[in-house]
Amino acid sequence: MNEAVSRAGLIIREKEPANREFPFPSLSPATPTNAFFVRTHFPIPAIRAKDWTLTVDGEVERELRLTYDELLGLPATTSPVLLECAGNGRAQLVPKAKGLLWDTGAVGTAEWTGVPLSAVLDRAGVKEGGVDVILQGADKGEVDDPRSPGVIHFERSLPLAKAMRPEVLLAYKMNGKDLTPDHGFPVRAIVGGWYGMASVKWLTHVTVTATPFEEFWQSLEYAYWKRERERPTLARVTEVQVKAQIARPGLSEAVPAGKPYRVFGAAWGGGSDVAAVEFSTDAGKKWAEARLLGEAVPFAWRLWELPWDVPEATGRYQVMARATDTEGRTQPEKHDADRRTYMINFVFTVEVEVV
Template structure:
């Protein structure tokens, strides 16, 4: 028997490769590596695990260097977590914003296996003066000179974590994805998994960990991946960190035709940052307001929740479907875009417009006189 055709990935940029998961094809809780979105700032480095080493230094008592076999010999830990590119949904900004025009597929949920970053840091002995942990990848290059935030020459991709997050159970260095070794595009041989945080913190191809005694202000921390915070009067720049509460409708797709009088499944996923999803509501635009969707699977910290709502439209016409998520911290998905997030954190409600058409006539009805 013929097998179902695999959905096609969406190429957002050819070089360096940036590929989007076709969110409308969502069906399983875990997204396989071959369908998982790929976000690269520079070409993927081709690393050989036999030569690769991880160096840990800076504000530590014992600088160390580890090979992959040594890391795999440590106590294993696994974390199922969703990762979303901070620019996911950028295409919905009005007016348009600079950057890759991701629609809604720069997000995915996977089971990651590796070692706690904390245990590697403890091997090196973090000094009491430590403030942050800087993760540096093997990917490097020159940021597009046409960007207003162009870099001053070749740089590596590097981001720091506050010491508290670096030492948390939700931060691991992973060498496996969905029980298989990492692929090159997903960070082979070792990458960061930072549960609850946007993807820019999930540094791939890690070769160097530096414990620092003051906040890191490198390019990817201070000139990109930031938002404005207005709590102190004048707006100040704050590096992006936690993902924010969000739900997306996978199906029906934009412009779908549904049949009146028949049940239709509205289906999607919802996620947040450090707090799990507790509720998803759906509004179908038929005048009945917000209604409770059914959450699928068991709640797990840092993973997304799939959800569904069965809707039987009674009348033909145009309808606007919306979904709204609420997390355990009480954060509710906003109705409209915010002005303080540059081109990032597009977590407002994205409507899906559908058309409900009459139920097809039966054979007998077609020929009744």
């Protein structure tokens, strides 16, 4: 199942701040660091490891200030974790959405090494009233929101129960090497199972609050309409939705008629594993089951493949893949407008040319 390692060739979605997309047709089991998509909201802060500290405060028994060396001295874990931008696939929305128009490459799975956030929160001692854990990055700037005037930092929160889970790390290595500046050097959060915005880069402050945190980055940006109450409210985007993406054939790929072709791609859920991936070459009328490769690894993607007996009839084919997770959730056919331009996991169509 080993594909050639990507040569990168990232696609610029925005030059500054840096927003760069992975070319998904070059999918490999583990995304190399230089091919991993980059999502930034503000200029990349330049932080030296020796100057970095992590402050842990708020509803804690003991405020902490950890240095980089102190963090690296704590027991660490290493595991592959998928990060997907909450807006991945936005270019697939019709009519055109506002915001960065990611195609299918704002997703990747890398191996992250770090200290469980729970270990640091345990050292600080979360008080009984602790509810939410704010993760604040050193990156900052102005945003287009009158309720958020002046310079603000990028920050997101996790409910305490999620913050204490083992898939939430204070990560300092990516694919076995120190983080690069565009991926959060020296330390970032990794929040397995949640969209990428939760994995705050250039992390410098962890604050436990007694009430839910409701600022810009989770009440306006990265928020969707939730209809649990009488009136819909903007709720924070959290768990990654189940999705399969096709790497090959790629859009407009010329596929030779009458020959076998190996279709392959990746699929993922949020907290759940992928149970099945199906593939269609007739715009979703008939589906064939793909073979899932390797073993399920929690919070990572899973590659899949399928032999396609390409017909003799040349012309354009609409191919599709859809995933179902172990809780029985399948990708929807259409985007739910309540999700605004986030959590985009409806079944995409890839046009290929049989020649």
